[in-house]
Amino acid sequence: MKSDIQRLMAERGLDAIYVGGGEGYSDVRDYLANGAHITGGVIIIKQGSDPVLIVNGMEIEEAKASGLQAVTYGDMGYMQAVAQITDPTIRAVKMVEMSLKHAGVESGRVGMYGRDAINNTISLVNALNDQLPDYEFVGELHPSLFSEAMLTKDPDEMERLLDVARRTCEVLEATWDYIAGHSATDDGVVIDEDGTPLTIGDIKRYVRRALLDRELQDTGMIFAQGRDAGFPHSRGQADMPLKLGQSIVFDLFPQELGGGYHHDVTRTWSIGYASDAVKIIYDQVMQAFDISIEAYGLGKPTHMMQEAVLDFFEGNGHPTQRSQPGAMSGYVHSLGHGLGLNIHEGPSISHLRREDVFQIGNCVTIEPGLYYPDDGLGVRVEDTFVVTEQGELQSITPFKKDLVLPLRGN
Amino acid sequence: MKSDIQRLMAERGLDAIYVGGGEGYSDVRDYLANGAHITGGVIIIKQGSDPVLIVNGMEIEEAKASGLQAVTYGDMGYMQAVAQITDPTIRAVKMVEMSLKHAGVESGRVGMYGRDAINNTISLVNALNDQLPDYEFVGELHPSLFSEAMLTKDPDEMERLLDVARRTCEVLEATWDYIAGHSATDDGVVIDEDGTPLTIGDIKRYVRRALLDRELQDTGMIFAQGRDAGFPHSRGQADMPLKLGQSIVFDLFPQELGGGYHHDVTRTWSIGYASDAVKIIYDQVMQAFDISIEAYGLGKPTHMMQEAVLDFFEGNGHPTQRSQPGAMSGYVHSLGHGLGLNIHEGPSISHLRREDVFQIGNCVTIEPGLYYPDDGLGVRVEDTFVVTEQGELQSITPFKKDLVLPLRGN
Numbered sequence: 041m042k043s044d045i046q047r048l049m050a051e052r053g054l055d056a057i058y059v060g061g062g063e064g065y066s067d068v069r070d071y072l073a074n075g076a077h078i079t080g081g082v083i084i085i086k087q088g089s090d091p092v093l094i095v096n097g098m099e100i101e102e103a104k105a106s107g108l109q110a111v112t113y114g115d116m117g118y119m120q121a122v123a124q125i126t127d128p129t130i131r132a133v134k135m136v137e138m139s140l141k142h143a144g145v146e147s148g149r150v151g152m153y154g155r156d157a158i159n160n161t162i163s164l165v166n167a168l169n170d171q172l173p174d175y176e177f178v179g180e181l182h183p184s185l186f187s188e189a190m191l192t193k194d195p196d197e198m199e200r201l202l203d204v205a206r207r208t209c210e211v212l213e214a215t216w217d218y219i220a221g222h223s224a225t226d227d228g229v230v231i232d233e234d235g236t237p238l239t240i241g242d243i244k245r246y247v248r249r250a251l252l253d254r255e256l257q258d259t260g261m262i263f264a265q266g267r268d269a270g271f272p273h274s275r276g277q278a279d280m281p282l283k284l285g286q287s288i289v290f291d292l293f294p295q296e297l298g299g300g301y302h303h304d305v306t307r308t309w310s311i312g313y314a315s316d317a318v319k320i321i322y323d324q325v326m327q328a329f330d331i332s333i334e335a336y337g338l339g340k341p342t343h344m345m346q347e348a349v350l351d352f353f354e355g356n357g358h359p360t361q362r363s364q365p366g367a368m369s370g371y372v373h374s375l376g377h378g379l380g381l382n383i384h385e386g387p388s389i390s391h392l393r394r395e396d397v398f399q400i401g402n403c404v405t406i407e408p409g410l411y412y413p414d415d416g417l418g419v420r421v422e423d424t425f426v427v428t429e430q431g432e433l434q435s436i437t438p439f440k441k442d443l444v445l446p447l448r449g450n
Numbered sequence: 451m452k453s454d455i456q457r458l459m460a461e462r463g464l465d466a467i468y469v470g471g472g473e474g475y476s477d478v479r480d481y482l483a484n485g486a487h488i489t490g491g492v493i494i495i496k497q498g499s500d501p502v503l504i505v506n507g508m509e510i511e512e513a514k515a516s517g518l519q520a521v522t523y524g525d526m527g528y529m530q531a532v533a534q535i536t537d538p539t540i541r542a543v544k545m546v547e548m549s550l551k552h553a554g555v556e557s558g559r560v561g562m563y564g565r566d567a568i569n570n571t572i573s574l575v576n577a578l579n580d581q582l583p584d585y586e587f588v589g590e591l592h593p594s595l596f597s598e599a600m601l602t603k604d605p606d607e608m609e610r611l612l613d614v615a616r617r618t619c620e621v622l623e624a625t626w627d628y629i630a631g632h633s634a635t636d637d638g639v640v641i642d643e644d645g646t647p648l649t650i651g652d653i654k655r656y657v658r659r660a661l662l663d664r665e666l667q668d669t670g671m672i673f674a675q676g677r678d679a680g681f682p683h684s685r686g687q688a689d690m691p692l693k694l695g696q697s698i699v700f701d702l703f704p705q706e707l708g709g710g711y712h713h714d715v716t717r718t719w720s721i722g723y724a725s726d727a728v729k730i731i732y733d734q735v736m737q738a739f740d741i742s743i744e745a746y747g748l749g750k751p752t753h754m755m756q757e758a759v760l761d762f763f764e765g766n767g768h769p770t771q772r773s774q775p776g777a778m779s780g781y782v783h784s785l786g787h788g789l790g791l792n793i794h795e796g797p798s799i800s801h802l803r804r805e806d807v808f809q810i811g812n813c814v815t816i817e818p819g820l821y822y823p824d825d826g827l828g829v830r831v832e833d834t835f836v837v838t839e840q841g842e843l844q845s846i847t848p849f850k851k852d853l854v855l856p857l858r859g860n
Contacts, residue, residue: 162589179572273508
């Protein structure tokens with residue numbers, strides 16, 4: 041949580057944090073700005089003080105909506121200070137120096153965060169360390185201080201995550217209903233009332249519109265049918281018609297429009313009926329899902345949850361990441377990941393990650409799956425969960441887990 | 451153009467370029483990958499050679515669609531090489547080293563590009579320069595080598611820009627028509643058939659859907675009415691009903707869905723009728739638009755075009771950026787900017803930018819405007835232009851420049 045930042049700074053020996061990066065979405069800026077729609081500016085956090093935001097004049101109203109102390113570059117006297125300076129590097133250094141001093145940071149170790157062009161970061165930081173000897177400008181490899189803070193969500197963040205979850209489930213409901221309103225040919229191709237095949241592209245367009253109507257944006261949904269469902273990263277082929285009796289993996293991970301909190305859900309559907317093979321595989325994935333929840337414990341290492349699932353799948357004869365690293369069929373991925381402003385955050389639920397433990401405020405996915413592309417099938421079922429203030433693991437994805445999607449048209 | 455990259459490298463004394471940055475959209479990666487939808491991976495360009503792309507196994511098909519030589523990290527032996535290495539910094543350095551060597555870069559000056567978390571860039575580049583003494587890893591301040599290459603577009607890029615322009619103009623047409631299908635109350639509030647006021651939020655939802663239907667995404671449109679139109683950066687208030695006789699500045703700058711080429715267009719509309727003040731101001735802005743086009747010349751400095759407009763507006767008694775820096779009314783911004791994969795690129799059309807000249811392959815906006823918020827009005831008219839292979843300045847925004855939008859309902 042944001043309340044951890046001061047401690048995390050102290051652990052890294054930082055006297056201050058400088059969040060820069062210019063235009064373009066930055067999860068760290070969004071995080072600190074409490075959801076205010078700022079597109080630029082810098083945020084400085086001095087050890088022991090509240091964050092300070094410095095923006096262009098045109099964004100000052102939005103900046104004030106962040107709840108942070110906000111001033112403009114003009115208020116700070118930046119324009120006058122650089123009026124005679126033409127060298128862009130010296131101007132950039134001056135901006136950083138004036139911002140730090142405005143925030144009361146006169147010297148010390150400054151951690152640099154935010155997101156920017158790699159070439160620009162290298163040049164700027166070299167110049168800062170050359171020209172401002174009272175400071176030391178440092179970085180850190182991912183996962184950073186902010187990755188650690190974001191492991192646990194505060195109540196405002198939880199509210200937003202719940203709301204994105206609710207809206208996403210509405211989209212699932214609408215999509216289910218949209219498909220159900222179709223019929224099928226004798227050879228099992230799903231068609232509309234004009235006899236035109238319903239394609240994966242049609243579904244994705246429908247879903248994107250449904251998301252947009254709810255102020256959400258698609259970040260790369262997966263709608264993969266048959267053999268494609270057997271490849272976890274296949275997004276599906278737009279021109280492929282939907283067919284009866286095929287496993288369809290539908291993985292939807294939208295975020296708030298313009299950038300913001302995510303939801304992540306996967307359902308496996310088989311239209312009209314499901315083959316015996318898919319039913320058996322689906323049943324095992326659902327068992328794995330229940331086993332995951334049983335393996336939860338507040339403060340327990342996350343890898344133990346994945347190990348419970350690995351034990352179960354291996355016991356049923358499936359290759360796994362653990363028993364056969366590099367396997368292309370069976371249970372070929374980890375069990376889950378954190379999410380928030382980023383689709384992938386900590387904690388990780390993987391047998392290779394020994395350090396992560398479940399904590400109050402976590403928001404994580406649980407997503408067991410089995411993949412057999414050579415048998416033309418794949419199954420994954422995923423909910424997003426939170427660890428409540430009472431320490432309980434709670435799904436925030438109430439959408440039904442039915443496998444067979446019946447068509448009303450037939 | 452991409453064909454300039456080798457020369458631009460040589461000018462900077464670079465033996466190679468390394469484009470990194472992990473997940474997350476990167477204009478440089480998109481540029482080099484010729485539009486293939488790669489979400490990660492690195493691209494290396496050795497002096498004198500074609501670019502080489504290295505990706506995760508799951509993206510290899512998409513990587514091949516880029517037309518570049520593509521291999522996976524697995525092909526390169528990365529997994530085996532780091533199997534015994536747990537330190538994440540050493541692993542990251544190893545990845546860069548193996549990638550460079552795979553591309554035939556054994557030593558020398560390597561320019562680092564792409565987009566990444568600032569903290570990660572600092573750490574990685576420090577480690578690279580420490581641990582790989584045969585190389586020197588360098589950056590450069592924006593605008594970079596790629597900014598310079600992107601000044602001029604090749605035929606494939608032009609085609610995409612033209613197509614985004616065409617689809618954007620369809621959206622303008624549909625939006626005009628959508629508004630025209632409404633009526634108004636006696637006090638001049640625009641309403642639908644149920645008598646519900648039509649708000650700016652309704653318009654924006656309509657526009658976003660129309661964009662999505664054409665595989666475009668909104669990146670922050672402006673629909674500002676009355677006094678708000680007098681503030682160039684005001685995006686407009688969502689709950690404000692549309693009214694008759696108010697100047698409305700509608701600035702739409704969408705891009706291809708998922709990231710890609712942009713279009714940028716502004717129209718000023720006044721519903722039902724226009725006030726005399728707005729008509730006079732609009733007429734002057736339209737004259738400024740024509741003066742801009744007359745001031746064009748292949749190879750001419752861009753600032754001369756802006757100076758022609760400044761002369762005209764100042765001659766008509768308006769404050770400008772030049773005559774009154776910091777003025778909040780009159781002609782308060784520059785005349786235009788380049789665009790492509792980024793909404794703001796070179797060249798710039800500003801009286802403060804003396805170095806930019808018009809070149810074949812440029813794609814630029816021309817957007818004169820006048821702003822009088824205290825009089826409750828603002829006007830801007832903008833097309834996107836290209837400089838053709840014949841050296842001519844050609845608008846790619848054919849949508850009509852009518853001011854008055856008549857309602858069919860009244």
